[in-house]
Amino acid sequence: MSQQTIEQLKPQVKTAIVDLLYRLADDHLILGHRNSEWTGLGPILEADIAFSSMAQDKMGHALAFYRLLQQLGEPDPDTNAFLRSGDQYRCCSLVCLERGDWAQSVVRHFLFDEATRIRFEALEQSRYEPLAQVARKLRGELKYHTMHGQMNLDKLGDATEESHQRMQDALDRLFPHAMGVFEPTEWDETLAAEGIQPREAELCKTWRSQVADMCAESGLTMPDDVGPIYGGRAGKHPEDLKKLLDDMQKVYRLDPDSEW
Amino acid sequence: MVYPMQEMPLNDKQGDPGYEENLAAFEARVARGDKVEPGDWMPNDYRQQLIRLIHVHANSEICGALPEGGWIPHAPGFKRKLALVSKVQDEVGHAQLLYRAAETLGKPREEMVEELISGKSKYSNVFHYHAETWADVAVIAWLIDAAAIVNQKMMAEGSYGPYSRALKRICYEEAFHLTHGYDMCISLATGSKLQRDMLQDAINRWWKPIMMFHGPSDKESKHTEVLMRWRIKLKSNDAQRQEFLKKYVPKMFNLGLTIPEEWEFRYDEATKEWRYNEPDWDEFLNVVRGNGPASALRLRTRKLAHEEGAWVREALAAAAAGEHVPVPVEMN
Ligand SMILES: [Fe+2]
Ligand SMILES: [Fe+2]
Numbered sequence: 001m002s003q004q005t006i007e008q009l010k011p012q013v014k015t016a017i018v019d020l021l022y023r024l025a026d027d028h029l030i031l032g033h034r035n036s037e038w039t040g041l042g043p044i045l046e047a048d049i050a051f052s053s054m055a056q057d058k059m060g061h062a063l064a065f066y067r068l069l070q071q072l073g074e075p076d077p078d079t080n081a082f083l084r085s086g087d088q089y090r091c092c093s094l095v096c097l098e099r100g101d102w103a104q105s106v107v108r109h110f111l112f113d114e115a116t117r118i119r120f121e122a123l124e125q126s127r128y129e130p131l132a133q134v135a136r137k138l139r140g141e142l143k144y145h146t147m148h149g150q151m152n153l154d155k156l157g158d159a160t161e162e163s164h165q166r167m168q169d170a171l172d173r174l175f176p177h178a179m180g181v182f183e184p185t186e187w188d189e190t191l192a193a194e195g196i197q198p199r200e201a202e203l204c205k206t207w208r209s210q211v212a213d214m215c216a217e218s219g220l221t222m223p224d225d226v227g228p229i230y231g232g233r234a235g236k237h238p239e240d241l242k243k244l245l246d247d248m249q250k251v252y253r254l255d256p257d258s259e260w
Numbered sequence: 261m262v263y264p265m266q267e268m269p270l271n272d273k274q275g276d277p278g279y280e281e282n283l284a285a286f287e288a289r290v291a292r293g294d295k296v297e298p299g300d301w302m303p304n305d306y307r308q309q310l311i312r313l314i315h316v317h318a319n320s321e322i323c324g325a326l327p328e329g330g331w332i333p334h335a336p337g338f339k340r341k342l343a344l345v346s347k348v349q350d351e352v353g354h355a356q357l358l359y360r361a362a363e364t365l366g367k368p369r370e371e372m373v374e375e376l377i378s379g380k381s382k383y384s385n386v387f388h389y390h391a392e393t394w395a396d397v398a399v400i401a402w403l404i405d406a407a408a409i410v411n412q413k414m415m416a417e418g419s420y421g422p423y424s425r426a427l428k429r430i431c432y433e434e435a436f437h438l439t440h441g442y443d444m445c446i447s448l449a450t451g452s453k454l455q456r457d458m459l460q461d462a463i464n465r466w467w468k469p470i471m472m473f474h475g476p477s478d479k480e481s482k483h484t485e486v487l488m489r490w491r492i493k494l495k496s497n498d499a500q501r502q503e504f505l506k507k508y509v510p511k512m513f514n515l516g517l518t519i520p521e522e523w524e525f526r527y528d529e530a531t532k533e534w535r536y537n538e539p540d541w542d543e544f545l546n547v548v549r550g551n552g553p554a555s556a557l558r559l560r561t562r563k564l565a566h567e568e569g570a571w572v573r574e575a576l577a578a579a580a581a582g583e584h585v586p587v588p589v590e591m592n
Contacts, residue, residue, distance in 0.1 A: 036332050036345045040325030041561070043569025044576070045356040052349035056342055063338050078337045102572050155579040156572070163575035164585050219584065244333075251394045252336035258451045260336035260394070260444075 013194050016187035017128055018072055019090070020197060023233055025065035026091035027181070029081055030241070031112060032058030033248060037099045047102075050148060054109070057141045064134050071130065082252040086241050092232040094177040096241040103166035104174065106156065110149035111171075111178040111211065117146050118207050119197070127195035150214060158219030171215065172223050179204065179228030272304040279303075290491050295421035298364040306490050309483065310420050311367050313492065318358035319376045320384035323558050325351045327391035328400055336394065343440045347401060350433045357430065361422040377563040379550050386469045388552025395448055395455075395462035401441025403466070403508060407473045409434045410504045419491035442511075449515035456516070463512070464520050471523070471536070472544045474500040480541050505534040 009017070035055035042048025066077035074080065094112060099105060120142060123135035156163045182204035191197045208222075215222040231237065252260065273279050282301050289296070296302055329348045335341035359369040375381040386404050391397055409431060416427035448459040475497040478484060487493040495503075509525070512518075519525045523536045547555070 033333065036341075039332055039345055039348045040322075040329035040352055041565040041568075042352075043565075043572035045322075045352055045359070047572070048352050049349055049356070052345055052352070056345050056349070059338065059342055059345070063342075082337065101568065156575050158584045159575035159579040160571070160583070161585050162571045163578075166571065247333040251334045254336075255452050255454055258455055259447045260340055260451075260455075 012190060013196075014072060016190040016194075017131070017196060018069065018074060019185060019187050020191060021065050021069045021072070021131070022090040023092075023185075025062050025069060025080075026089050027095050027112070028058045028062035028065065030089070030091045030244065031095040031108075032056070032060075032062060033244060034095060034097075034099055035105065035109065038102075038105065043102050051105075051109075054145050054148065057145065061138055061141075064138070068130050068134065078252070079256075082249050083256060086237055086245055087235040089235065089237065089241065089245070090233055091237070091241070092177065092180045092183060093229050093238050094174060094181055096232070096238050096244065097174070097177065098240050100170070101166060103156065103163070103170040106149070106152040107167060107170035108174055108178075109145070110153050110214075111174060112181065113142065113145045113149045114211050114214070115178065115181045115203070115207050117142055118203055118210070122198050122203065125195075126197060131196070150218075153214065153218040153220070157215075164219060167218075168220055171220055175223045176226045176229045179208075179226075180230050180232060182207070183228065183230040183233045185233050270304055271301060271307075275304070287489065290419045293491075294419070295424060296419050297421045303490075305486070306492070307365050309487060309490075309492060310423065311362055311365050313415075314358055314362040314365070314423055315367065315372050315375070316382050316384070318355045318362060318372065319381055320387060321351045321355035321358060322376070323383045323387040323562065324400075324404075325355075326558055326561055327387060327389070327554070328397055331391060331394065331397045334394065335397075340444065344397065344401075347437050347440060350437065354430050354433070357426040358423075361420075361426045364422045373566060377559055377566055379559055382548050383558075385472050385544055385548050385552070386466075387558060388547045388550075388555045389466070389469050390554045390557075392465070393458055393462060395458040396466065398441060398444035398448055398459065399462045399466050401437055402445045403441070403470055403512075404473065405434055405437040405441055406508055407470060407504045409438060410500050410507075411474060414494050414500065415492075417491075417494055445515060449517065460517060463517050467520055467523065468539065469547075471501070471539050472541075472547075474498075474504070476541045476544065477538060502533050506532075509534060 032055045035051055035058065038048060039052040039055065040048065042051055062081070063077055066074075066080050069080065070076050075083075094108060097104075097108070100108075120135040120138065124132055124139070126132040126135065153167070156167050158164050182200040184200045188199050188201075192199045197203075212222045212224075270276070271279065271282065276282060283303055286296075286301060286303060286306075296306075325348050328344065328351075332341070332344050332348060335344045359372055362372060363369060372381070376383070386400075391400060412427050412431050412434065416424050416431055418424050418427075445459060448455040478496045478498045484493065484496055488496075509519070526535050527533075528535050546552075550556075550559070
């Protein structure tokens with residue numbers, strides 16, 4: 001079977017792709033926003049700079065997905081990001097949660113980026129070529145992010161009693177939310193059948209086993225008796241997102257028709 | 261590389277029998293335009309003045325990241341959001357470069373950070389004020405970065421090698437900040453009434469700190485003479501201020517912006533200089549001593565960030581030393 005271009009998409013396939021792209025775009029935007037909350041406030045200048053740089057990348061990746069959405073007839077990236085309400089967002093709860101301490105931020109970054117790496121590896125083969133192209137294009141930057149995430153886990157996981165405790169606490173707290181990255185949707189079957197993306201459950205399984213190994217290597221224990229927290233993909237979010245969107249949209253909404 | 265202060269030769273009249281001769285040779289070198297490097301003979305006063313200046317400069321970069329950083333969550337639109345995170349990240353990077361330059365003179369970074377948050381060392385007057393609206397962010401990025409560039413370009417020609425090289429790189433990045441700031445101001449100045457008013461209001465509030473940015477008038481500045489002889493500083497405060505005004509006041513007028521009337525701004529055709537009512541330098545000194553509207557907040561924020569990061573710094577140091585805490589044995 002040949003790869004699909006925009007013109008050839010069947011309506012329900014297009015709807016499924018749009019839904020997937022919103023999940024990807026919103027996850028990256030909200031996480032980028034959260035991570036940029038450290039800019040100027042990081043624990044050391046070097047970590048501050050690295051985290052800011054990755055926050056920008058995440059926002060840039062979000063922009064790439066919003067542009068794909070625009071090609072499919074959805075609103076332009078700014079309108080989409082700055083004028084949608086919380087219930088229209090499709091991000092998972094992991095990215096919505098407040099910044100927390102540095103451990104929460106680096107563990108979230110690690111869990112999310114490992115999930116993204118596994119997803120993007122699959123998306124590089126996607127039969128929806130525009131998406132496959134983006135996944136291939138972002139590979140290099142993402143590689144840097146996962147390297148950074150693993151390095152943080154390695155260094156902080158068992159360096160001191162306090163760092164170990166904080167990292168383990170963050171892992172315990174975030175893990176159910178991280179499983180929520182792979183919340184199945186009604187489009188799973190269509191996306192899988194059309195060769196656009198493997199089923200969420202399948203991606204989740206790969207992620208879980210790889211993340212468990214990495215945690216163990218860093219002296220951390222991945223919780224294995226917890227269930228996922230779902231809802232984000234259906235527009236149900238923790239309160240944290242509302243506050244975030246109020247903050248993010250407040251200037252833009254003063255005058256949505258103007259250039260800022 | 262950090263050079264501990266205790267190991268620095270104390271080159272002053274008491275500590276160095278050949279001081280007068282060495283000083284003459286040093287001043288001749290500097291006058292020729294030679295760069296002074298960390299291991300070279302330098303008068304103790306030169307070292308102390310440079311540490312003071314670089315430290316204040318580094319503090320200013322790190323404190324400057326706060327008013328703008330506070331607006332990152334509110335930046336309207338992808339373009340502004342990305343540019344602002346990148347700008348603030350650069351400012352943090354500048355602090356890092358500058359702390360490193362100061363370390364070559366024997367002052368460890370940790371000590372400089374401690375002195376900043378304890379209020380012992382100063383930072384630029386402009387960061388003692390609140391950024392109240394989005395237009396403040398635009399004005400900071402345009403006019404304050406512009407004013408800083410005038411200063412930093414000059415300092416980059418100075419005699420101390422590590423500081424001069426750090427400043428060259430900083431100036432390169434500042435040029436992007438200026439473009440980003442000017443672009444934001446153009447959008448606001450040519451936008452809706454709400455946006456134009458917001459921008460003018462920001463100018464009205466920021467004009468005083470901007471006029472004070474280059475420091476007290478030459479009549480009042482106590483360090484200028486020796487700093488200029490040692491080529492740490494190449495232009496007086498007033499000369500820098502005029503350079504800034506000549507370049508940017510016409511651009512402001514072009515955007516339809518005005519300068520608050522109480523300054524009685526006028527251009528003197530004869531001297532080709534701007535004339536204005538002199539800023540209140542006592543107020544300036546009071547502000548940089550930590551009594552500005554946002555001074556307490558800035559230090560509180562820096563202190564909190566520093567304290568919250570303590571466990572990370574400790575852990576990273578332990579990790580670098582190869583330490584691991586015993587890990588509980590896996591159950592299965
Ligand atoms: Fe800077
Ligand atoms: Fe700057």
